Amino acid sequence: MKLVIGVATYNEALNIESLVSEIHRYLPEQRVLIIDDNSPDGTRDVVEKMMVNDPYLRIIHRPGKMGLGTAHIVMMRYVVENNFDGLITMDADFSHQPKYLPQIAGYLWARDAYDFVIGSRYVDGGRSCYGFSRNLISKIANWGANKLAGIPLKECTTAYRGYRSELLRKLPLGEIKSNGYSFMVESLYHVIRCTDKIIELPIEFIDRKRGSSKINRKEMLESACNLLRLFYRRKFGKIGKKSGCVDDGRRTRG
Numbered sequence: 378m379k380l381v382i383g384v385a386t387y388n389e390a391l392n393i394e395s396l397v398s399e400i401h402r403y404l405p406e407q408r409v410l411i412i413d414d415n416s417p418d419g420t421r422d423v424v425e426k427m428m429v430n431d432p433y434l435r436i437i438h439r440p441g442k443m444g445l446g447t448a449h450i451v452m453m454r455y456v457v458e459n460n461f462d463g464l465i466t467m468d469a470d471f472s473h474q475p476k477y478l479p480q481i482a483g484y485l486w487a488r489d490a491y492d493f494v495i496g497s498r499y500v501d502g503g504r505s506c507y508g509f510s511r512n513l514i515s516k517i518a519n520w521g522a523n524k525l526a527g528i529p530l531k532e533c534t535t536a537y538r539g540y541r542s543e544l545l546r547k548l549p550l551g552e553i554k555s556n557g558y559s560f561m562v563e564s565l566y567h568v569i570r571c572t573d574k575i576i577e578l579p580i581e582f583i584d585r586k587r588g589s590s591k592i593n594r595k596e597m598l599e600s601a602c603n604l605l606r607l608f609y610r611r612k613f614g615k616i617g618k619k620s621g622c623v624d625d626g627r628r629t630r631g
């Protein structure tokens with residue numbers, strides 16, 4: 378199976394080299410794709426230096442900070458356009474421990490394969506090591522994703538995910554309006570309409586040790602607006618013609 382491990386970076390110069398090495402350790406000979414938004418800390422230079430001796434590493438530069446969600450869309454399109462079999466997405470800051478990569482790949486690869494895997498803090502065996510306030514924000518966001526967006530998963534907000542390409546081809550990427558963190562919930566809204574082969578893999582989520590978080594009030598406000606938009610869409614319905622995945626407002630499969 379040919380996979381892409383996609384990592385969005387903004388100011389991750391302190392993390393990216395060791396992360397790429399760890400990814401290679403757990404999933405050797407798979408493509409690693411960095412989407413960097415012209416990070417002022419020189420993340421791009423670190424990656425380009427590594428690329429000289431690393432045939433599996435690629436980078437896509439964008440001219441400025443364009444958001445985590447649009448970075449994930451770039452990864453998804455890259456996988457489909459280059460005929461890879463699947464995509465695993467993860468953050469650059471080691472919150473998503475590379476040790477889970479073989480399990481995620483295994484679920485996508487297995488004969489009775491899953492189309493979608495999400496690293497989950499909220500299923501049995503999962504754990505979050507965030508402090509009180511970040512945990513509270515995460516709980517509220519997941520509550521909204523369940524109750525307002527109608528997503529029946531315990532974890533809706535992590536970016537530690539695996540997608541088979543068949544699923545990526547069905548997702549109506551052009552309909553997704555979230556540019557930033559709220560993409561995580563909006564993409565799931567479509568995933569659950571396109572497949573019922575979904576699994577939550579328990580993970581221990583650890584807080585970053587190096588660099589700083591890029592989440593801010595604007596991202597949180599956008600996430601709240603996104604939940605209200607998805608609630609409205611779910612209530613009043615719409616047919617997702619482009620994707621072939623039915624969106625009559627309810628979750629219709631699985």
Ligand SMILES: Nc1nc2c(ncn2[C@@H]2O[C@H](COP(=O)(O)OP(=O)(O)O)[C@@H](O)[C@H]2O)c(=O)[nH]1
Nearest residue numbers: 385386387412414443444445448468469590591
């Ligand atoms: N390319 C790109 N990456 C981003 C952007 N915002 C955040 N990231 C990356 O997204 C991941 C999650 O961000 P992080 O700051 O750790 O958010 P937190 O875990 O919610 O605190 C990290 O790998 C960031 O470098 C962005 O605008 N563009």
Ligand SMILES: [Mg+2]
Nearest residue numbers: 468470472585
């Ligand atoms: Mg983080």
